Amino acid sequence: AQRVTQPEKLLSVFKGAPVELKCNYSYSGSPELFWYVQYSRQRLQLLLRHISRESIKGFTADLNKGETSFHLKKPFAQEEDSAMYYCALSLLYFYGGSQGNLIFGKGTKLSVKP
Amino acid sequence: NAGVTQTPKFQVLKTGQSMTLQCAQDMNHEYMSWYRQDPGMGLRLIHYSVGAGITDQGEVPNGYNVSRSTTEDFPLRLLSAAPSQTSVYFCASSYSRTLNYGYTFGSGTRLTVV
Numbered sequence: 155a156q157r158v159t160q161p162e163k164l165l166s167v168f169k170g171a172p173v174e175l176k177c178n179y180s181y182s183g184s185p186e187l188f189w190y191v192q193y194s195r196q197r198l199q200l201l202l203r204h205i206s207r208e209s210i211k212g213f214t215a216d217l218n219k220g221e222t223s224f225h226l227k228k229p230f231a232q233e234e235d236s237a238m239y240y241c242a243l244s245l246l247y248f249y250g251g252s253q254g255n256l257i258f259g260k261g262t263k264l265s266v267k268p
Numbered sequence: 269n270a271g272v273t274q275t276p277k278f279q280v281l282k283t284g285q286s287m288t289l290q291c292a293q294d295m296n297h298e299y300m301s302w303y304r305q306d307p308g309m310g311l312r313l314i315h316y317s318v319g320a321g322i323t324d325q326g327e328v329p330n331g332y333n334v335s336r337s338t339t340e341d342f343p344l345r346l347l348s349a350a351p352s353q354t355s356v357y358f359c360a361s362s363y364s365r366t367l368n369y370g371y372t373f374g375s376g377t378r379l380t381v382v
Contacts, residue, residue, distance in 0.1 A: 163308070188370045198311075198358065198373040240310060242370070255301050255326060256360075256371055260310035 156181045158243050160259035167231050168267050175226040175262045177215075177241030186244035187224040188256070189215055193237045201239070202226070211235070231266045238263050270294050274359050274374035281349040281381045289344040289377050291359030299362040300342040301326070301371065302334065304355040311358065317342055349381045 157180040167173055179185060187204040201210055204217040204224060215226045224241060242256040275290045293300065301316040303326075313326030315334040323334050331353060333345040342361075346353060356378050360371035 160310075190370070197375045198360075200370045200372075203370060244370070255299075255313050255316045257313070258303075258311040260308065 156243060156245060156257055158241050158257055158259035160239075160241055160262045162262045163260070164263045164265065166265045166267065169233055170230050173226075173228045173231045173235070173264065173266075175239050175241075175264065177224045177226065177259060179222050179224065179241075179243050181222075181243060181245065183245065185217075187215075187217055188242045188244070189213070189224075189226050190240040190242060190258075191237050192240065192261075198240065231264075233266045233268055236264055236266045272359055272361050272372050272374035274357075274377050276377060277375065278378050279380070281346070281379065283349060283351060283381060285349050287346050287349065289346070289357055289359075289379075291342045291344065291374060292340050293342075293361040293372070294340065295361065295363060295372070296339060297361035297363050297372070298339070299371075300336070301360050302332070302342070302344045303358045303360065304328065305358060305376075306355050314344065314357075346379075351381045353379065354381045355379060 159178045189201040190198045191201045192198045202215050213228045215224050217224050238261045240261045241259040272293045298319050302314040303311040305311050312328045314332050317323045317336040320336050320339050336342050356376050358376050359374040362371045
């Protein structure tokens with residue numbers, strides 16, 4: 155079964171420290187992976203897509219198919235990074251196109267202390 | 269361009285009551301989904317739609333109905349509310365058939381069933 159695992163419920167770091175939020179997925183097909191961020195009581199916002207290989211707000215994430223991981227990293231955490239982070243998996247059919255939904259992990263709450 | 273609009277933002281229901289959570293998007297997105305967000309559980313898919321007239325069940329469909337008569341609207345109906353349905357509900361939509369751009373989320377409906 156397809157699954158997204160975020161092993162840490164809470165990650166607490168000090169401002170300026172490096173951050174790594176872990177995400178592992180289970181899917182035998184071709185995955186599309188995303189990171190979403192949710193600031194306190196706000197809607198979820200797309201942070202990163204693995205397909206675009208971009209850096210947003212200093213965050214990067216690399217898809218490692220061998221380890222089935224898509225960890226989110228930032229070299230120097232800022233207090234404004236404190237939020238819930240969700241890793242999500244999109245399932246693609248073998249011929250292209252999507253099943254039309256995202257599977258989410260349970261989320262990691264990042265707390266950046268001053 | 270309003271994006272994804274959910275109404276109401278807050279609702280209190282009594283056990284056994286029914287109601288409809290509204291979701292509308294003005295981006296001509298094909299794919300739309302409903303998720304519920306519960307502490308420690310992340311986001312779980314309730315129902316989704318890959319186009320007008322086409323809907324399918326997600327992970328936790330029991331107690332909910334959906335329909336998609338137009339591209340823009342995707343209402344979620346609670347048939348007979350139960351305390352277990354107390355949650356935050358998010359509607360989301362996607363432009364790309366392959367979900368390359370992920371989902372755009374609404375601001376959520378916070379539902380309490382007493």
